[in-house]
Amino acid sequence: MKRNKFRTVFISDAHLGSRGCKAKVLAAFLKSIDTRTLYLVGDIVDFWRLESRSYWPAAHNEVVRHILKLVKRGTRVVFVPGNHDEAVRAYVGMNFGGIEIQMQDVHRCLDGRRLLITHGDQYDLVVRHSRLLSKIGSSAYEMLLRLNGALNRYRQWRGKPYWSLAQYMKLKVKKACTFISNFEDTLIQEAKEKQLDGVVCGHIHHPSHVDEDGFTYLNCGDWIENCTAVVESETGHLSLLHATDLAPKIVEDHLEEEPLPSTRSPIPFPLPDREPAAKVTVGTDTRLSHRN
Numbered sequence: 001m002k003r004n005k006f007r008t009v010f011i012s013d014a015h016l017g018s019r020g021c022k023a024k025v026l027a028a029f030l031k032s033i034d035t036r037t038l039y040l041v042g043d044i045v046d047f048w049r050l051e052s053r054s055y056w057p058a059a060h061n062e063v064v065r066h067i068l069k070l071v072k073r074g075t076r077v078v079f080v081p082g083n084h085d086e087a088v089r090a091y092v093g094m095n096f097g098g099i100e101i102q103m104q105d106v107h108r109c110l111d112g113r114r115l116l117i118t119h120g121d122q123y124d125l126v127v128r129h130s131r132l133l134s135k136i137g138s139s140a141y142e143m144l145l146r147l148n149g150a151l152n153r154y155r156q157w158r159g160k161p162y163w164s165l166a167q168y169m170k171l172k173v174k175k176a177c178t179f180i181s182n183f184e185d186t187l188i189q190e191a192k193e194k195q196l197d198g199v200v201c202g203h204i205h206h207p208s209h210v211d212e213d214g215f216t217y218l219n220c221g222d223w224i225e226n227c228t229a230v231v232e233s234e235t236g237h238l239s240l241l242h243a244t245d246l247a248p249k250i251v252e253d254h255l256e257e258e259p260l261p262s263t264r265s266p267i268p269f270p271l272p273d274r275e276p277a278a279k280v281t282v283g284t285d286t287r288l289s290h291r292n
């Protein structure tokens with residue numbers, strides 16, 4: 001099997017152990033890549049969900065198996081836990097079967113730029129100050145996703161396109177909550193204070209690639225709704241990818257029962273390998289269309 005080669009791949013918010021997780025798509029994605037470094041940018045396993053009931057279908061094992069396979073093939077795997085897998089934070093500095101656990105990390109790109117790697121919940125004031133509040137929010141969100149699934153099965157049956165109720169509700173709710181709108185700014189500020197050139201994070205399930213004043217903000221998105229990853233090509237290009245950009249056939253086979261939003265990654269794939277590494281791709285500011 002010919003795999004897509006990368007220098008670095010960043011994924012976040014898989015939420016393994018929760019019903020919303022598109023584990024089959026993620027497994028297909030991991031199977032289709034070859035990378036020197038894989039960053040797991042938090043909320044990979046959803047311990048909050050597993051606390052209340054155990055849910056672990058075979059596809060979730062497949063994801064873990066493919067990550068371990070990458071380790072075996074020589075990929076450096078760094079796990080930066082998030083708030084849903086914060087239990088793992090107790091093991092920062094340790095190494096489990098080739099997976100390094102780090103609280104945060106700094107990634108040096110091929111072109112020398114240094115990026116802060118963090119899940120991002122530390123900069124989300126609501127999660128920080130009210131674990132209970134965000135837990136309530138999290139189970140309401142899962143209910144919403146189930147409702148969303150039912151609604152879209154109905155829409156599909158009526159021949160209508162996919163429409164994300166969860167996304168719609170999230171945008172509505174978040175508009176009222178300025179803390180999320182501050183999330184990106186806070187993270188950018190944090191990385192600037194650390195004298196870094198950018199940040200790769202997750203947490204808000206909102207894939208985004210912004211290049212501004214020589215500073216890069218990349219949000220990995222999630223594997224519940226968006227199925228996106230941040231990648232650094234072998235020539236040092238940073239971009240945001242949609243899973244179907246990489247492994248369209250395999251991925252689409254798994255999506256029949258669970259349609260994805262029709263929006264595709266704005267970055268064309270395959271990546272333009274011939275261009276010099278220092279040239280930064282012009283980011284598409286998705287904040288313009290979905291203000292958090």
Ligand SMILES: [Mn+2]
Pocket residue numbers: 042043082083084119121202203204
């Ligand atoms: Mn999170």
